[in-house]
Amino acid sequence: MFFQNHDNQANISHTEEILREQKVAPLSYTRLAPAGVGGDGGPGNYWVPVYKEKTDGSPVLILWFFDSRGGFTLGANSTRVPDWVDTSVAEWIVSETRAMNAAWGPAEKRGALAFVHIPPYVRLYFL
Numbered sequence: 001m002f003f004q005n006h007d008n009q010a011n012i013s014h015t016e017e018i019l020r021e022q023k024v025a026p027l028s029y030t031r032l033a034p035a036g037v038g039g040d041g042g043p044g045n046y047w048v049p050v051y052k053e054k055t056d057g058s059p060v061l062i063l064w065f066f067d068s069r070g071g072f073t074l075g076a077n078s079t080r081v082p083d084w085v086d087t088s089v090a091e092w093i094v095s096e097t098r099a100m101n102a103a104w105g106p107a108e109k110r111g112a113l114a115f116v117h118i119p120p121y122v123r124l125y126f127l
Helices: 012-025 088-104 120-124
Strands: 044-051 061-066 111-116
Touching: 061 088
Parallel strands: 061 111
Antiparallel strands: 044 061
């Protein structure tokens, strides 16, 4: 199971949603990003390795999940949270890719897919 909600509200945050998901679905691959990655309201940045065989030493594919934040801050005086992937995620991708290359060899030896929620109103700019 992968989880990537886009619904920060005055009574629940992405972090709370992810922690709940991990509790009720312990086999979920959803993870919290390392501290400092994702900006305010964007903790759901993570990757999942996909192996061809259980015994393979390196994955054939990396699935990347990026938290585009959005919704509202917590509390009675909540305000809108930016609804795009925080710039800190770009540095994290570079760092993680370097670590993957050191552990598994060049990136050319594995595929990658990225998933990110694009708020519905954004698509109106492209029509």
